[in-house]
Every structure is written in C-alpha cells, then in structure tokens.
Amino acid sequence: MNTPAAVVQLIDKAIRSGQKLDKKDLLAILTACKDLSYSPELIEQLRQLIIGHASAAKQLDMLSDREQQIFHFIGLGYSSRQIANTLGITEATVSTHRKNMIRKLKISGTGQLQKTALAWVYELNP
Numbered sequence: 001m002n003t004p005a006a007v008v009q010l011i012d013k014a015i016r017s018g019q020k021l022d023k024k025d026l027l028a029i030l031t032a033c034k035d036l037s038y039s040p041e042l043i044e045q046l047r048q049l050i051i052g053h054a055s056a057a058k059q060l061d062m063l064s065d066r067e068q069q070i071f072h073f074i075g076l077g078y079s080s081r082q083i084a085n086t087l088g089i090t091e092a093t094v095s096t097h098r099k100n101m102i103r104k105l106k107i108s109g110t111g112q113l114q115k116t117a118l119a120w121v122y123e124l125n126p
Contacts, residue, residue, distance in 0.1 A: 072120075
C-alpha cells in the first residue's frame with residue numbers, strides 16, 4: 001500500500017475510534033498529505049472523510065447524553081422494552097426520547113431512526 005493511502009486509512013481508523021481532531025490537527029494532516037502526494041483525488045478523499053465524520057458526529061452532539069445512550073441501543077437492535085429494562089426507565093420514556101431524536105436529527109420516522117442508528121454503530125463506531 002502506498003504511504004498516502006495508508007495515511008487516509010490511519011486517519012479513518014482514528015476518527016472511528018473516537019479520537020477528536022481540532023482544526024490545527026486537520027490542517028497539519030492535509031498539509032502533510034499534500035507534501036506526500038500530488039494527487040488531488042487523494043486530498044479530496046481525505047477531505048471528504050474528515051468532513052463526513054465531523055458532520056455525523058456534530059449531528060449526534062445535538063442529542064442529550066440519555067438520547068445518545070438510547071440511540072446506541074437502537075443501533076444494536078434493542079427494542080424499546082429491552083432499552084427500558086436495561087436502563088431502568090419506562091417504555092414511555094424511551095418512546096419520548098425516540099420522538100425527540102427524530103425531531104432533532106430531522107429524520108422521517110422510527111424506521112429511519114433505526115437505520116441511522118445502525119449505520120452509526122456499525123460504520124462510524126466499529
């Protein structure tokens with residue numbers, strides 16, 4: 001594997017594991033990759049990777065801690081009853097949190113909430 005592609009994979013892995021990068025770090029990474037490769041395609045791939053992860057993380061930051069917790073359980077395939085039992089809350093409370101998440105994330109319904117949570121758990125946080 002060539003060095004620039006390896007850098008992209010390492011950055012992707014770091015972001016997926018929850019490491020936070022500030023603007024200074026991102027600029028340093030992009031500059032280093034430009035120095036390693038004159039490939040505009042590679043630089044664009046890296047830029048899209050960083051923007052994509054930042055956008056998804058920013059959306060979830062709109063959720064409360066409890067909503068993020070429930071969102072994670074939804075992504076793992078838990079039912080409202082299972083979530084309620086696990087967290088020691090009522091199913092009605094889980095339902096309220098689901099409705100709030102749908103509103104905050106601006107998605108169309110419970111099916112879309114499940115798909116979004118599933119994608120987050122298995123694609124962004126392996």
